[in-house]
Amino acid sequence: MVSGGPYGIEDILGGAGYTKALIILFIFPFLWSFPTALMLGELASAIPSEGGFYVWVRRAMGPFWGYQEAWLSLTASIFDMAIYPTIFVLYLGKILPSWTAGSRGIVWEVAMVTACCLWNLCGAPSVGRGSVTLFILLLSPFAVLTVLAFLHGPHGQHHAAAFTGGSINTAIIVALWNYMGWDNATTVAEEVENPRRNYPLAMIAATTLVAISYILPVAALAYAGVSVNQFSTGSWTDAARILGGPILAGAIVLCGIFNGLGMFNALVMSYTRLPMVLAQDGMLPQWLTLRNKRGVPWAAIIVCGIAWAAALGFRFEELISIDLILYGSSLLLEFVALAVLRFKEPDLPRPFRAGNLFMACTLGVSPALLIGYVMYAARDERMAHIPALLFGLLIALAGPLFYWISRKCWGQKTISQSVLAPTGD
Numbered sequence: 001m002v003s004g005g006p007y008g009i010e011d012i013l014g015g016a017g018y019t020k021a022l023i024i025l026f027i028f029p030f031l032w033s034f035p036t037a038l039m040l041g042e043l044a045s046a047i048p049s050e051g052g053f054y055v056w057v058r059r060a061m062g063p064f065w066g067y068q069e070a071w072l073s074l075t076a077s078i079f080d081m082a083i084y085p086t087i088f089v090l091y092l093g094k095i096l097p098s099w100t101a102g103s104r105g106i107v108w109e110v111a112m113v114t115a116c117c118l119w120n121l122c123g124a125p126s127v128g129r130g131s132v133t134l135f136i137l138l139l140s141p142f143a144v145l146t147v148l149a150f151l152h153g154p155h156g157q158h159h160a161a162a163f164t165g166g167s168i169n170t171a172i173i174v175a176l177w178n179y180m181g182w183d184n185a186t187t188v189a190e191e192v193e194n195p196r197r198n199y200p201l202a203m204i205a206a207t208t209l210v211a212i213s214y215i216l217p218v219a220a221l222a223y224a225g226v227s228v229n230q231f232s233t234g235s236w237t238d239a240a241r242i243l244g245g246p247i248l249a250g251a252i253v254l255c256g257i258f259n260g261l262g263m264f265n266a267l268v269m270s271y272t273r274l275p276m277v278l279a280q281d282g283m284l285p286q287w288l289t290l291r292n293k294r295g296v297p298w299a300a301i302i303v304c305g306i307a308w309a310a311a312l313g314f315r316f317e318e319l320i321s322i323d324l325i326l327y328g329s330s331l332l333l334e335f336v337a338l339a340v341l342r343f344k345e346p347d348l349p350r351p352f353r354a355g356n357l358f359m360a361c362t363l364g365v366s367p368a369l370l371i372g373y374v375m376y377a378a379r380d381e382r383m384a385h386i387p388a389l390l391f392g393l394l395i396a397l398a399g400p401l402f403y404w405i406s407r408k409c410w411g412q413k414t415i416s417q418s419v420l421a422p423t424g425d
Contacts, residue, residue, distance in 0.1 A: 012171045038355070077308070141251040224243065
């Protein structure tokens with residue numbers, strides 16, 4: 001749900017060059033990923049409920065803010081989920097360009113959305129096992145690329161020319177996007193074995209693994225002297241062809257196709273639990289709570305799949321900017337919930353604690369500063385012919401309106417057991 005290997009970090013290299021890219025990739029886990037992982041480790045172990053971050057914010061600050069958390073997350077998902085079919089088609093086009101030419105690319109994107117929704121109907125265990133398998137598969141060609149790059153040495157004929165510059169704003173925004181999404185795994189807490197123990201362990205271990213999977217290939221290319229001028233999404237193929245020939249380049253392309261599929265598939269599982277829990281709380285139609293025999297919310301999957309398909313066609317940069325603005329706003333609410341619950345429920349059993357009270361209250365400072373930077377950097381980006389920042393603000397401000405509509409249309413019905421049930425054994 002966070003990373004499918006180094007796919008997607010090419011724009012960091014193209015925007016910043018090797019030295020700045022490595023600095024960004026090294027320090028962002030400490031400024032962005034680890035604070036988020038610590039926050040999620042505490043809240044997921046204390047309140048391991050279906051709906052995850054929505055339940056935490058609602059419990060801490062009430063139904064209005066809980067609804068805003070869900071609204072920001074679901075609207076962010078519309079733009080986030082459009083990125084992965086884009087990557088899927090981009091790499092498919094490198095193998096079979098005629099298959100993705102013109103409107104055929106959109107057809108393949110819709111087909112991928114449909115396939116992942118059908119896969120998710122098989123249940124969380126099936127998606128989880130598939131994700132582990134795909135992640136190992138995706139990393140394998142990069143392991144070969146990294147070894148070949150270090151063996152190649154710094155004095156080969158492909159030694160990099162001086163970096164001629166790019167957009168550092170792009171590099172930072174893409175890095176934040178590649179390191180985000182840790183909270184997505186919390187929405188399926190009731191479908192996870194021993195969540196109080198496994199969530200904190202998974203968060204800390206995965207944060208480290210993701211950082212290594214980004215830094216090692218970049219460091220290897222820097223050592224080998226492969227030029228990153230004009231590096232952009234899909235350029236790993238060119239680096240692989242230089243160092244390993246057409247076979248390695250073909251493996252990178254093939255795994256790039258699986259990357260888009262695997263990331264999208266895992267995130268379908270996460271996002272579709274939110275409409276189901278909102279419906280249980282009387283904030284959406286009750287038919288969204290319908291599940292199949294495996295406990296999968298099939299009605300929510302269909303609705304979300306249609307919404308995600310509707311966002312296909314935007315540019316990669318547009319999608320990332322608006323995604324980060326909306327996702328970042330929802331993440332800040334989660335950090336607030338962490339601090340509020342320390343005061344509101346000091347005796348709540350917390351198998352994992354994100355430090356003392358001061359640390360819990362200040363853990364979100366560096367993520368907040370980075371989110372503020374993204375909003376500033378996005379001031380010149382445009383989405384649907386208006387500034388991306390304004391576009392994101394309009395979506396966020398629609399949250400209170402839809403909260404009022406939800407209460408009027410479906411009423412404030414029985415609060416779900418996930419919110420009011422005791423959390424102790």
